[in-house]
Amino acid sequence: MDELEAIKVTFFQECEELLADLEGGLLAMQEGAGDLETVNAVFRAVHSIKGGAGAFGLEPLVRFAHVFETLLDAVRGGSVPNTVELAAVLLRASDILADHVSAARGLGDVDMAASAAMAAELEQWTDPNAAPAAASAPAPAVPVAEDVPPAVVADDDALEDDDLGFVFVPQTITVEAQAADAELIPSNVWTVSIRPKSDLYRKANETALLLRELNRLGPIKATLDDSALPPLESLDPEAAYVTWSVRVETDEDEAAIREVFEFVDGDCELEISRGEGSVDQAMAALLTVAESAPAVEPAAPAPVEIAPPAPVAEVAVAPPAAEPPKPAAPAAPPAAAPAAQKATPVEVPGPGQSVIRVDPERIDRLIDLVGELVINQAMLAQRVGEYGIAPSSNLAMGLDELEQLTREIQDSVMAIRAQPVKSVFQRMPRLVREVANMTGKQARLVMDGENTEVDKTVIERLSDPITHMLRNAIDHGLESPEERKAAGKNPEGVVRLAALHRSGRIVIEVSDDGKGINRERVFSIAVKKGLITPDLQLSDEEIDNLIFLPGFSTADKISDVSGRGVGMDVVKRSVQALGGRISIASRPGQGSTFTLSLPLTLAVLDGMVVDVAGETLVVPLAAIVESLRPKPEEVRPLGPVGSVLAVRDSFVPLIDVGLTLGYREQSPHPTDGVVLLVEGEDGSRAALVADAIHGQRQVVIKSLEQNYQQVEGVAAATILGDGRVALILDVDATIAMRRREGGAPRPTEPALIAAE
Amino acid sequence: MPQASSISVLVVDDQLTMRALIRNALQQIGFKDIREAPDGEEALKNLLAKPANLVISDFNMPKMDGLALLRAVRSHPPIRQTAFVMLTGRADRELVQRAVQFGVNNYCVKPFTVQGLREKIEQVFGQLT
Numbered sequence: 001m002d003e004l005e006a007i008k009v010t011f012f013q014e015c016e017e018l019l020a021d022l023e024g025g026l027l028a029m030q031e032g033a034g035d036l037e038t039v040n041a042v043f044r045a046v047h048s049i050k051g052g053a054g055a056f057g058l059e060p061l062v063r064f065a066h067v068f069e070t071l072l073d074a075v076r077g078g079s080v081p082n083t084v085e086l087a088a089v090l091l092r093a094s095d096i097l098a099d100h101v102s103a104a105r106g107l108g109d110v111d112m113a114a115s116a117a118m119a120a121e122l123e124q125w126t127d128p129n130a131a132p133a134a135a136s137a138p139a140p141a142v143p144v145a146e147d148v149p150p151a152v153v154a155d156d157d158a159l160e161d162d163d164l165g166f167v168f169v170p171q172t173i174t175v176e177a178q179a180a181d182a183e184l185i186p187s188n189v190w191t192v193s194i195r196p197k198s199d200l201y202r203k204a205n206e207t208a209l210l211l212r213e214l215n216r217l218g219p220i221k222a223t224l225d226d227s228a229l230p231p232l233e234s235l236d237p238e239a240a241y242v243t244w245s246v247r248v249e250t251d252e253d254e255a256a257i258r259e260v261f262e263f264v265d266g267d268c269e270l271e272i273s274r275g276e277g278s279v280d281q282a283m284a285a286l287l288t289v290a291e292s293a294p295a296v297e298p299a300a301p302a303p304v305e306i307a308p309p310a311p312v313a314e315v316a317v318a319p320p321a322a323e324p325p326k327p328a329a330p331a332a333p334p335a336a337a338p339a340a341q342k343a344t345p346v347e348v349p350g351p352g353q354s355v356i357r358v359d360p361e362r363i364d365r366l367i368d369l370v371g372e373l374v375i376n377q378a379m380l381a382q383r384v385g386e387y388g389i390a391p392s393s394n395l396a397m398g399l400d401e402l403e404q405l406t407r408e409i410q411d412s413v414m415a416i417r418a419q420p421v422k423s424v425f426q427r428m429p430r431l432v433r434e435v436a437n438m439t440g441k442q443a444r445l446v447m448d449g450e451n452t453e454v455d456k457t458v459i460e461r462l463s464d465p466i467t468h469m470l471r472n473a474i475d476h477g478l479e480s481p482e483e484r485k486a487a488g489k490n491p492e493g494v495v496r497l498a499a500l501h502r503s504g505r506i507v508i509e510v511s512d513d514g515k516g517i518n519r520e521r522v523f524s525i526a527v528k529k530g531l532i533t534p535d536l537q538l539s540d541e542e543i544d545n546l547i548f549l550p551g552f553s554t555a556d557k558i559s560d561v562s563g564r565g566v567g568m569d570v571v572k573r574s575v576q577a578l579g580g581r582i583s584i585a586s587r588p589g590q591g592s593t594f595t596l597s598l599p600l601t602l603a604v605l606d607g608m609v610v611d612v613a614g615e616t617l618v619v620p621l622a623a624i625v626e627s628l629r630p631k632p633e634e635v636r637p638l639g640p641v642g643s644v645l646a647v648r649d650s651f652v653p654l655i656d657v658g659l660t661l662g663y664r665e666q667s668p669h670p671t672d673g674v675v676l677l678v679e680g681e682d683g684s685r686a687a688l689v690a691d692a693i694h695g696q697r698q699v700v701i702k703s704l705e706q707n708y709q710q711v712e713g714v715a716a717a718t719i720l721g722d723g724r725v726a727l728i729l730d731v732d733a734t735i736a737m738r739r740r741e742g743g744a745p746r747p748t749e750p751a752l753i754a755a756e
Numbered sequence: 757m758p759q760a761s762s763i764s765v766l767v768v769d770d771q772l773t774m775r776a777l778i779r780n781a782l783q784q785i786g787f788k789d790i791r792e793a794p795d796g797e798e799a800l801k802n803l804l805a806k807p808a809n810l811v812i813s814d815f816n817m818p819k820m821d822g823l824a825l826l827r828a829v830r831s832h833p834p835i836r837q838t839a840f841v842m843l844t845g846r847a848d849r850e851l852v853q854r855a856v857q858f859g860v861n862n863y864c865v866k867p868f869t870v871q872g873l874r875e876k877i878e879q880v881f882g883q884l885t
Contacts, residue, residue, distance in 0.1 A: 171860070175809055287797075
C-alpha cells in the first residue's frame with residue numbers, strides 16, 4: 001500500500017534522527033553523564049526504533065533492538081550500573097543497530113556473526129549470571145526468542161490472561177456521557193488571554209480598543225494581571241508588563257474572537273479557550289497532579305520566569321523591547337532562577353521549530369540566477385562607466401545601491417545553502433571507534449565547532465579528507481596503550497576534530513596527542529624512495545610536510561586502516577582541487593595537527609582581474625600576497641631561460657603567465673609589466689608576470705570541466721562585466737607547469753622548491 | 757452503536773512514524789476527526805483547548821508520559837470521561853496494572869493490526885459503524 005510505504009520512508013528518516021540521538025546520549029554517558037534523563041532518552045531512542053520496526057515486520061532489526069532495549073531498561077531501572085565501560089559497549093551496539101537499520105532499508109548488509117556476538121554480549125551485561133552459555137554460542141539463533149515473538153506476531157490478545165496474571169476488563173464509556181461532562185464547560189463562555197508586547201503600543205494600538213471590540217461580541221469581564229510589573233525603579237516605560245484575562249460570553253465562534261485581534265497579530269500573545277480560566281491555569285494545576293507520576297518533569301519548558309527580586313541582571317542584559325515576563329504559574333520565586341539555569345544545558349529540540357524543506361535543485365537554480373544577476377549588474381556598471389557618467393550622478397549612485405543589494409542577495413542566498421558541518425562530523429565517532437578497535441589503540445574523539453556553517457557543495461567533499469586525516473591520526477599518530485603508559489600518558493589517546501571560520505575560509509583541524517612525526521624516519525624514507533637527496537637541508541616543518549609527497553607512505557607494513565594505497569598526497573590533491581590547503585604541524589612526543597582550509601563556497605570567488613598578452617585572466621585573491629612593479633636591479637637571471645625576483649631578502653621564481661599558458665612565445669621584460677607575488681597552497685611563492693591589473697572583483701565560478709574540459713593551469717572560467725569569458729588561473733598548477741619546463745633546481749621535490 | 761466518524765480522536769506518540777501508522781489505521785476504521793500530539797504535555801494542552809472523545813496514547817514519551825497524561829485527564833472534570841486507550845510496547849504487566857489503577861479504558865499492544873485496534877476501541881464504545 002502506497003501510504004504505508006510513505007510511512008516507512010518517514011520511519012527510516014526518523015531512525016536517522018533516533019540513531020543520532022542515541023549516539024549523542026551514549027557519548028554523553030561515556031563522558032560520565034549518568035543522569036536518568038540521558039539514560040531515558042537513550043532507552044527511548046532504541047525503544048522507538050524497535051516499535052516502528054515491529055510495525056513493519058522488520059524481524060532482525062526488532063530482535064537486535066529488543067536485546068539492546070532490555071539492557072537499557074535494566075540500566076534505567078538501576079539493576080545494571082551505568083559505567084563508562086558499559087557506555088563503550090553500548091556505543092558499539094549502536095553501530096550494529098545502525099547497520100541493521102541500513103540493512104532493513106536495503107542499504108548494505110549486517111555482519112550477522114558480529115551482531116549475534118554483540119547480542120550475546122548485551123545479554124551478558126543484562127544478566128551476568130545467566131549468560132555464559134549464550135556468550136559461548138554466538139550462533140545466529142540468539143536466545144531472545146522467548147519473549148519477543150508472541151507480541152511481534154501482532155497477536156494483541158496474547159497477554160490478556162497469560163502475561164498479565166489478571167483479567168483485564170475494558171472500561172466502557174458512551175459518547176453521550178462524555179458530552180454530558182463536556183457540558184460542564186458552558187459552550188458560550190470563552191476565556192481570552194491577551195499579553196501585549198511593547199510593539200503593540202509602539203504601533204499606536206490600544207488594549208482598551210481591543211476590549212471594546214470584544215465587548216461587541218457579548219458581555220465581557222476583564223481582569224488585569226499586573227503581577228509581572230517590576231518595582232518603579234527598574235520599570236522600563238517602553239516595555240509591556242501586563243496581561244489581560246477576559247471572560248467573554250458569546251455565541252460567536254473562535255474565529256470571530258480571533259478576528260478582533262487581526263490588526264495586532266504578532267504584537268501580542270493571544271490565547272483563546274472555551275470555558276472559564278485559561279488553558280495555562282488548568283495546565284499548571286494538572287501538571288502538579290501529574291507530577292507524582294514517574295518520569296515527569298513538572299514545568300520543564302516553563303518560560304523564563306522573572307521574579308521581582310532576582311531579575312535585575314537579566315533585565316539589564318535583555319533589551320527593553322523583550323517580551324514582558326509571563327505572569328508565571330505559581331512558582332516559588334527564589335527557586336525559579338536556579339531551576340531555569342539548570343535546565344538550559346539539556347537542549348531538547350522542540351517539535352515546534354518551523355523548518356521548510358526545499359528541493360536542493362531549486363536552491364542551486366536560485367544561486368545560478370543570482371550569479372547571473374551579479375554578472376549582469378557588473379556589466380551594467382561597466383557600460384555606465386563607459387558612457388562617462390559622473391560617479392556623483394543619480395544614475396551612478398543608484399547603481400552603487402544596486403551593487404550593494406546584489407551582494408546582499410548573493411550572501412543571503414549562499415546562506416540558505418550553508419549547512420553546519422555537523423552532518424559530516426556525526427559520522428566520525430563511529431569511524432574513530434572502528435579504527436581504534438582495528439588498530440588496538442584507545443582513542444577518544446573530541447569534537448568542536450560542529451555548528452560551523454559552510455556551503456553544501458563544500459560539505460559534501462569534506463568527508464573524505466576528514467576520514468583520512470582521522471584514520472591517519474589514530475593509526476600513525478596515537479601510540480598503543482602500553483607505549484602511552486610507558487610514556488606517562490593516559491592510555492586513552494585524544495583525537496580532536498574541530499571546525500572554525502578563519503578569514504573567509506573554513507578551517508578543519510584534526511589533532512592527536514600521540515607521538516608526533518618521527519622526523520628522522522620520515523627523512524630517511526623520503527631519501528630511500530628517491531623523493532629527496534640525502535644532503536638536502538630541511539627545516540622540521542618541511543620534513544613534516546614530506547608526507548604529502550606522492551609515493552610517500554610511512555607505515556612499515558601496510559595496515560588495513562590507512563595504508564590503502566592512498567597516501568596523504570591524494571588527500572592533498574583532492575583538497576587542492578577545491579581551492580583548499582592542507583598542512584601538518586607536529587611536536588615530538590606531544591602529537592600532530594593536520595590543518596585543512598577550504599573556501600566557504602565553490603560558487604563565487606574574489607579575484608584580481610589582469611591582462612596577459614591581450615587575454616583577460618582572473619587570479620584568485622586568496623593566493624595573492626602582494627602586487628608590485630619590479631625594478632630592473634631586482635630581476636636576476638637564473639639558468640638559460642629562467643629568472644628570479646628579489647623580494648626583500650629572498651628570491652622567488654618569476655613566471656610569465658602568458659608563456660606558461662601558451663599565449664605568447666617571447667616574454668616581455670618583467671619591468672614592463674606588473675608582478676603578482678603569489679603563494680601556492682603548499683606555501684611556496686612565485687612572482688607571476690602580467691601586463692596590467694584591472695582591479696579586484698567578485699566573480700561567479702563556471703566550471704570548465706562541465707562546459708568544456710579540464711585545462712592545465714586553468715581552474716575555472718567566469719563571465720566578466722562586459723560579457724567576455726575570462727579564465728581563472730590555477731596558481732598551483734601554473735607554478736608546477738613552469739617548474740617542469742625548466743629552471744627548477746630540485747624537480748624531484750616540488751613541494752619544497754620555493755620554500756625559503 | 758456510535759459512528760466512528762462522529763468520534764474525535766487524539767493520537768499521542770513521540771514518534772512521527774507511530775502517529776502516522778495509528779492515523780492510517782484509524783482512517784481505515786472510519787474515523788475522520790483525528791488530531792495528534794507529540795507528548796503528554798502537548799496532548800493535555802490540546803485537550804484542554806478542545807476536548808476529544810478518545811485518546812490513544814503511547815506510554816514512553818519525553819516530558820510527560822502516558823500514565824501522567826492519563827492521571828491528569830482523569831483529574832480534570834470537563835475531560836474526565838475521555839476514553840483512554842494506552843499503547844504498550846510489549847506485555848508489560850506492571851504498566852497495564854498501573855494504568856488500570858488510574859482508570860485506563862483499554863490497552864493495545866504494539867504492533868497491532870487495524871482489526872486489533874478496532875476491537876480494542878469497540879470494547880470501549882461498543883460496535884462502531
